[in-house]
Amino acid sequence: MKKIKIFSPATVANVACGFDILGFALNSPGDEISIETNVHHKIVLYNETSYELPSAPEDNATAVALQSMLDFLKTSQGFTVTFLKKIMPGSGVGSSAASAAAGVFGANELLGRPFTRKELVRFAMQGERVASGSAHADNVAPALMGGFTLVRSYNPLDIIPIPSPEIYATVVHPQIEVRTSDSRKILRQEVAIKKAIEQWGNVAGLVAGLFSNDYDLIGRSLHDVIVEPVRALLIPEFYTVKQAVLDAGALGCSISGSGPSIFALSKTLSIAEQVAQTMQNGFNNIGIDNNVFVSLINKEGCRVME
């Protein structure tokens, strides 16, 4: 039996102004799995991480994503997946997306690459459906393809890779619980057209800034006038931390996915590290445990480790 080890990156969805459409991948943290073909004609899961993960294949994002790919191929090939390292579930940096992406990416390698990375998005999304209740693509697309990705449309699914200059992300995960379902529930179903126009001006500006390597424009565009003002309520001292991060020189700062993690983008590693210290101090000051990660934007997406 062939056996490979896969790294699948954490991802930041929304990216301030790009609610539900933009995301980017990180070099760390990430999931690590090993995957091998088996002769049992089914998906077998082993968990060697420190986190409790759904063990029934029908509840597990990786298994559901993988099964949807196998169904499409009309193959009864079995796979054994062992979870080795896991992004902390519920942290808001695409934990379920990384797992779903890892599974379909690894199986695709073992099967001789019947699909492109972009084609795998459709299967990985099915893992998101079971993990979060909606088959969104804004985390699985960057996890699979790397870099910044745009989900232009779901119907039909249209994923666009967005090139970017060298840019550093800092992510802080304050150890508080924010359920994705809660953080969706508090969003309004209607928004003021004035705010929507501001938002799509910024989305257009962000895409233009990424294409033209214009850090200043990227920074000017990293504003979310629709979702952040609501979700910020779920994160203690969000605005205090954000202001300190901007003062430390970050291009922009907002909530990662549905939170509670907060991300910032910076032009240099030294600013990104200064931002990390600032984030850590911000949450330490109010007695909230936190983990901070500094990473170049991952341009590759999932990869075979060995």
Place this chain on the structure above:
Amino acid sequence: MKKIKIFSPATVANVACGFDILGFALNSPGDEISIETNVHHKIVLYNETSYELPSAPEDNATAVALQSMLDFLKTSQGFTVTFLKKIMPGSGVGSSAASAAAGVFGANELLGRPFTRKELVRFAMQGERVASGSAHADNVAPALMGGFTLVRSYNPLDIIPIPSPEIYATVVHPQIEVRTSDSRKILRQEVAIKKAIEQWGNVAGLVAGLFSNDYDLIGRSLHDVIVEPVRALLIPEFYTVKQAVLDAGALGCSISGSGPSIFALSKTLSIAEQVAQTMQNGFNNIGIDNNVFVSLINKEGCRVME
């Protein structure tokens, strides 16, 4: 006294998904003015066009724009402006914007270019305020700067030029009256967040398509799910004409500005001309007089003719 002649292009604002933020310039039609310095310390207007234009400087878009620039410079230099050719007012292709842009562009040339084209936008917007009641920039920016422009933000004003591949516009002006004020009044002040997300996915896709010369992506992104469905009600047989235009091979088709003109973008001149014929037939069939223009996207903006 120095005297120059200026061409100022018609412009298409909104560009489907980019309501209030995107616009592009046409090679034709356009305004032509002559402008010269005078010794009267005031703005003097002559109208040699076939249209009635506001003759009082305080009501005239060109004079108001020009005066705001002179006020900024704290100069009492007078200018005499003669309107030679005029885009038909009320057609929805930036008639007032072309006039306002022409005035400030011409005066800037005569004064030795104290301002960049981008800096002139702020003054030209003042002409829009008197012409349409709001100092919007989505027509004056492309009129002055050429190509596609993005108004990322008004506060502070942030205009971003968006590069584009060679692309042809076809514009039909059906001879019906749609007041800009009416076409703004019928817009809803709140929009469903689902629609807003679709819209900003398409805006991001359009900007990405323009940057990457991806005609197919440009076409896939030219959808307006928020404003077009409302304003289409003011244009007889809009959807019939639009469908015929798409069937003729256009990348996309929507309402120009607040209408009643309709624009389409095409990859080649021959498609753009086929689209023109289709538009003309569409309105001829229902007995509505119409003018059709085919033009490469104007990349230069206002220019000195002689």
